[in-house]
Amino acid sequence: MITRVLATALAAGFAAGVLVAVLQHFTTTPLILAAEVYETQAGHASLHETGDARLVLAHMGHDEAAGEAEWSPSDGLERTLFTSTVTVATAVGFAFLLLAGFLFAGDAIDVRRALGWSAAGFVVTGLAPALGLPPELPGMVAADLVPRQAWWIATAAAPAAALWLILRGNSLAMAALGVVLLIAPHVVGAPHPATAEASRVPAELAARFASASLVVHAVLWAITGALVGLFWQRTGQAGAEA
Numbered sequence: 001m002i003t004r005v006l007a008t009a010l011a012a013g014f015a016a017g018v019l020v021a022v023l024q025h026f027t028t029t030p031l032i033l034a035a036e037v038y039e040t041q042a043g044h045a046s047l048h049e050t051g052d053a054r055l056v057l058a059h060m061g062h063d064e065a066a067g068e069a070e071w072s073p074s075d076g077l078e079r080t081l082f083t084s085t086v087t088v089a090t091a092v093g094f095a096f097l098l099l100a101g102f103l104f105a106g107d108a109i110d111v112r113r114a115l116g117w118s119a120a121g122f123v124v125t126g127l128a129p130a131l132g133l134p135p136e137l138p139g140m141v142a143a144d145l146v147p148r149q150a151w152w153i154a155t156a157a158a159p160a161a162a163l164w165l166i167l168r169g170n171s172l173a174m175a176a177l178g179v180v181l182l183i184a185p186h187v188v189g190a191p192h193p194a195t196a197e198a199s200r201v202p203a204e205l206a207a208r209f210a211s212a213s214l215v216v217h218a219v220l221w222a223i224t225g226a227l228v229g230l231f232w233q234r235t236g237q238a239g240a241e242a
Contacts, residue, residue: 004232004235004236005096005099005103007231007235008095008099008228008231008232008235009092009095009096009099009228010092010095011227011231012091012095012224012227012228012230012231013088013089013091013092013093013094013095013096013224014088014091014092015223015227016091016094016095016220016223016224016227017084017087017088017089017090017091017092017220018084018088019223020087020091020216020219020220020223021080021083021084021087021088023216023219024083024084024087024216025080027212027215027216028209028212028213028216029080029083031137031205031208031209031212032137032138032209034205035137035138035139035140035201035205035206035209036138036139038139038200038201038202038205087220090220091220091223091224094118094121094220094221094224094225095224095227095228097121098114098117098118098121098224098225098228099228099232101117102114102117105168109228109229109232109233110229110232110233111225111226111229111230111233112229113229114225114226114228114229114232115222115225115226115229117225118221118222118224118225118226119221119222119225120160120163120167121221121225122217122218122221122222123159123163124156124159124160124163125156125217125221126214126217126218126221127214128155128156128158128159128182128185129151129152129155129156130210130214131186132151132155132185132186132189132190133148133151133152133155133190134210135209135210135213135214136206136209137201137205137206137209138201139199139200139201140199140201140206141193141199142192142193143191143192143193144191147191148190148191151185151188151190151191154185155185155186155190158181158182158184158185159181159182159185161178161181162177162178162179162180162181162182163178163182164178165177165178165181166178166179166182
């Protein structure tokens with residue numbers, strides 16, 4: 001059983017990750033690169049607006065030191081490789097989550113059921129958090145990272161429990177509790193900056209990125225789920241023949 005789970009998750013996750021990495025290259029990556037141009041311009045503009053040459057020189061020196069201390073992949077093939085690796089790792093993680101859910105629930109695993117579980121996974125990790133914190137481009141104004149991460153985790157965990165209670169519960173009370181959990185994170189509200197500050201990233205670009213990111217996220221779940229169901233059945237047939 002363990003071998004079958006590992007083989008299915010790794011094969012399905014790798015294949016789905018590679019396919020979606022290609023999709024990202026033509027959809028979200030160009031938007032990120034465009035936003036980074038605005039982010040760089042904003043950094044230089046904020047320095048020159050001070051009118052103090054010493055601040056500009058100090059910042060330039062800080063940037064050079066930071067560049068020496070902090071490594072990041074260069075644009076082009078290297079960046080594409082690292083982005084694709086992260087996407088593949090994410091898809092493998094999704095595949096393991098799907099299989100863990102199936103085994104915990106005791107459901108039979110096939111393509112149709114895996115697609116249903118994938119839809120729930122997209123709601124939990126993509127759609128629900130995006131209602132309060134939509135995907136953000138570099139240079140966009142946002143609250144501190146720790147509160148946003150905490151809210152995201154809570155907003156993913158609450159809908160997961162809510163969907164289980166609504167779809168698996170055997171009483172009206174459990175369904176009602178699921179509805180409460182579903183809306184609770186949004187009643188509390190996502191963390192946002194205390195003071196309004198205009199973002200230098202155009203609103204149209206941010207909107208395109210948010211929608212494209214959600215579509216790519218949904219596609220990643222769908223392909224991963226379909227391949228999990230397919231590979232699980234194939235490995236079962238291979239084991240039976242052996």
